[in-house]
Amino acid sequence: MRHLRFAFVFICLLLTLLIPEPSAQSAHAKSKEEITVSVSVSPASSFHSTLTFRAQHSFVKQLLRAKTVAAYVNPYWVRATLVVHNRYFLYDHDGNLFEKERPLQYMLGANLKQKIEDLVAKVESVHYAKATPWEQVKQTFGRMEYATVIDLETGERFHVQRRAGSRHADVQPLTRTDTQTMKKIYQGKWSWKRRAILVEVNGVYFAASMHGMPHGAGAIAGNDFPGHFCIHFFGSSTHKRKEPDPSHSLMIQKASGSLAANLIGASAEELVGYFLTALHEQDIHSLRMTTDGFPLPDRLAQVASIRKTEMVIPSDEKGPLLLEVPVHLTYFTRNNDERKEKWTFVLHRPVPWDRWRVIAVEL
Incomplete structure (x- = not known):
């Protein structure tokens, strides 16, 4: 009887060593969850690059349970779309994450933000190309x-x-x-x-x-x-x-894929230059990337092309957070009428080390 019991224990031990533990494999598989990241050059673009990643369950849990505050995303400043558990998120060029369907911003820790940044950068490396000389x-x-x-x-x-x-x-x-x-x-x-x-x-x-x-x-x-x-x-x-x-x-x-980074580092005068160049090309998305999302004057829709601009050097009398940039310009309307006008751009930044944003255009 003792020999039979010993043989049974030996066989069970041998099977344990030879057969992989399904419970461990299942636990490892369940610890991974899908995150889908999509990138396009503008919200209206029909051309997207999308990759699905397998992320640790702890990462997804931390993301979904992050503290939220009421906030609205500027749709022209969106960098990527993320889908997690059938919930849609918008990731902007400042590294902020918003829920797409609700006015909520997720307050991300440095580690979580870096992981999202890495995923988005991988998709961007597929979608865009280098600016080779x-x-x-x-x-x-x-x-x-x-x-x-x-x-x-x-x-x-x-x-x-x-x-x-x-x-x-x-x-x-x-x-x-x-x-x-x-x-x-x-x-x-x-x-x-x-x-x-x-x-x-x-x-x-x-x-x-x-x-x-x-x-x-x-x-x-x-x-x-x-x-x-x-x-x-x-x-x-x-x-x-x-x-x-x-x-x-x-x-x-x-x-x-470098436009946003260049806008972030642009001086007030350079940002106005980007605005006018985008307006000349009727690239409304790029133009709106220079602003804080304010309603554009209706008369801008009449501009077909800009022929000449002369920027007046602005003074800093309003301080480092608010600036006016006057511009003399010649442009053609959609009816091919030539007009010469002075426009004044009002720019603002929340703190001296933040980026400038156009907050108004006085025509």
């Missing part, structure tokens, strides 16, 4: 090389060939279908307005900017494109000026 880009994207253009607002893509250009890339759509796709991006009408794009050459992605106006000579037969168009990269310039074009620079910042 033009001198380096043209070593990869040489003359007669092919590339794919991806529009960051719509996700539409088409193929091009670089035919010329020294200060930037002069390119042409490859086929009639590529031309149709490009024209679709511009709502069926050719335009000089800039757009934030990614340019993929042999598996390498570059942040870039394009306009949508055929001009000059074209040499690809059958593509239905009367000429070529221009793609700018970081540090490239137009045919007429050696300095980078402000509008193309704005779009390259959008395509590299």
